[in-house]
Amino acid sequence: MSFQVSFIFGGISSEYDGSISSLTHIISSYLALAPTERPFSVKHLYHLSRDDGLVRTFPFHSTFTISEIQTYISDTSRPGRTLPDSFDGIRSCNEYIVNLLPGQFGEDGGVQTLAALFGLKGTFGDPQVASLxxxxxxxxxxxxxxxxxxxxxSPKTKLVKQSYSDKVIQIANSVEGPIVVKPNSLGSSLLTEVFESPSGVGSELCNIVDRILKYDSTALIQKFxxxxxxxxxxxxxxxxxxxxxxxxxxxxxxxxxxxxxxxxxxxxxxxxxxxxxxxxxxxxxxxxxxxxxxxxxxxxxxxxxxxxxxxxxxxxxxxxGLSQDSIFTKMLLHEGMTVIDLILLMASHSYSFIRKPHLIE
Ligand SMILES: Nc1ncnc2c1ncn2[C@@H]1O[C@H](COP(=O)(O)OP(=O)(O)O)[C@@H](O)[C@H]1O
Ligand SMILES: [Mg+2]
Missing domain, CATH: 3.30.470.20 (ATP-grasp fold, B domain)
Incomplete structure (x- = not known):
């Protein structure tokens, strides 16, 4: 086996459960292959805990069973490391990391910036692209x-920021017909609602915008x-x-x-x-x-x-999402690929983002 692959998963976003499902599907697909058929070896599983924001490293071993994932992630008694500390350790191991952290901090340029600063190899990509x-x-x-x-x-869209959140109804009325209210940068369709018409639902609309603005700097009101x-x-x-x-x-x-x-x-x-x-x-x-x-x-x-x-x-x-029921997994299957084929392809053929020098000589 030529490639060694590690996974970082869990995270501090509301999409934490989706990350666990993706990892579980990947590891169970991997374990379902006979050891001689496994196209890469799994080196480490890094769990970023949503409870304390620390990273704990799981040993992946030859007799690993899928139930160990649950045991490990619920055990916060073991010492954890901060993300920068962990990335420093990963840098010295020179391993390829698959980033399975969706949502805030994992997908929005946060973790990508740290990975670029530490020069990690993996699926992180350009932090600026992630933020955009x-x-x-x-x-x-x-x-x-x-x-x-x-x-x-693109659907007609209006932004709502905290500073003009008292104008929600006025903004909603300027987008005619049924409208969708949603966060600008959260995932899983949380706090995403459709309203037939802004009139008569004013308080409900303001309520959902208020809730969005607790977690996101911007809410969107969009034509349905x-x-x-x-x-x-x-x-x-x-x-x-x-x-x-x-x-x-x-x-x-x-x-x-x-x-x-x-x-x-x-x-x-x-x-x-x-x-x-x-x-x-x-x-x-x-x-x-x-x-x-x-x-x-x-x-x-x-x-x-x-x-x-x-x-x-x-x-x-x-x-x-890369869980068994995810839309992306369905697309892969129809293309004749499994998540294991996908990871092998990424680890062997995709380029890792390398930060350009900051100073112009
Ligand atoms: N402007 C819109 N018109 C109709 N449906 C929408 C609109 N915006 C979002 N939706 C519905 O809400 C779902 C989630 O919205 P989306 O923008 O994909 O965000 P996310 O998937 O991150 O929650 C969409 O798949 C779609 O069904
Ligand atoms: Mg969507």
Whole structure:
């Protein structure tokens, strides 16, 4: 086995559980392979605890069982290290790290900045790209500028910041029709709601904006786009970008919100691949956006498509879920790949981000 791969997972965001599910799926897929079939060796599992923000390193050994993950992550009695301390240790081991920390600090440029400062090898990527991608408002403006003729549009969006949170109703009224209220840079569709019309729901609307502003510096009020959700993933290596099959997500209320994400019975996900015009358009849009923004190893792009086949960009996820039921895993399977194949490809063929020198000589 030529490659040694380690994983950092858990994290301090509301997407902690998703990170544990991704790791569990990866490790159980790995353990399901006969030892001689395993294409890389797992070196360390680094758990970033949401309770105390410390990193604890698990030994991965030849008789590792999946139940050990739960035992280890719930044991905070063992000494932990701060993230910079751990990254210093990782630097000296020269290992390849797969970053499975979604959401705040893991996906938004926080952990990527530290990894770049320590010169770590892995899937972290460029901190500036991570920050841009995680900022839904900035990313939508970026995408709109790539499609000046409107082949991919962005929903009409208004920003709400703390300083003008007393004008929520006025702002909402300026976006006609049903609206969506959501955080600018949190994930999992938490605090994401649709309102038929701002009138009559004023207090509910202000309440959700207040709650968003406790966790995010900006809330978005967006025009509701009717239609199905579509998602398209990509894998970027140093030699090529692979666009994965497109998944269509149908829901009863045309809204893939938190409830629909928690209960698989509330959505119907299907692969829409060959000979489908919308799928072809989404794939070429994904290729263009991924290359323009500088997606580093993987990305999953969320869109809405109306009944008139208009495409609206919603967001991009640089650390998409990799659990057994995740949309990205479904895309991979249809491409004939497992999460283990994906990790091997990233570790062997993607380039690690290297910070450029800061001083101009
Ligand atoms: N402007 C919108 N119009 C219609 N549905 C939306 C809109 N914004 C978000 N949604 C729904 O909410 C879901 C979550 O929103 P998204 O922007 O992808 O953020 P996240 O997935 O990070 O919560 C989308 O998949 C979509 O179903
Ligand atoms: Mg989304």
């Amino acid at each position: 991608v995680m900022n839904k408002y900035a990313m939508s403006s970026f995408v709109s500028s790539l499609f000046p003729t409107g082949t991919v549009k 786009i009717p239609g199905d959700d579509y998602s398209c993933g990509c894998i970027v290596t140093s030699s090529r970008t692979t666009i994965l099959p497109v998944v269509r997500i149908e829901t009863e209320r045309d809204f893939f919100g938190h409830a629909e994400k928690e209960d698989s019975k509330l959505s119907n996900k299907t692969i829409v691949d060959r000979d489908d015009v919308v799928s072809d358009r989404l794939k070429s849009a994904t290729r263009l956006i991924a290359s323009a923004v500088g997606i580093h190893s993987i990305g999953r792009f969320d869109f809405k498509v109306t009944s008139a086949s208009e495409i609206y960009f919603l967001e991009c996820n640089c650390i998409p």
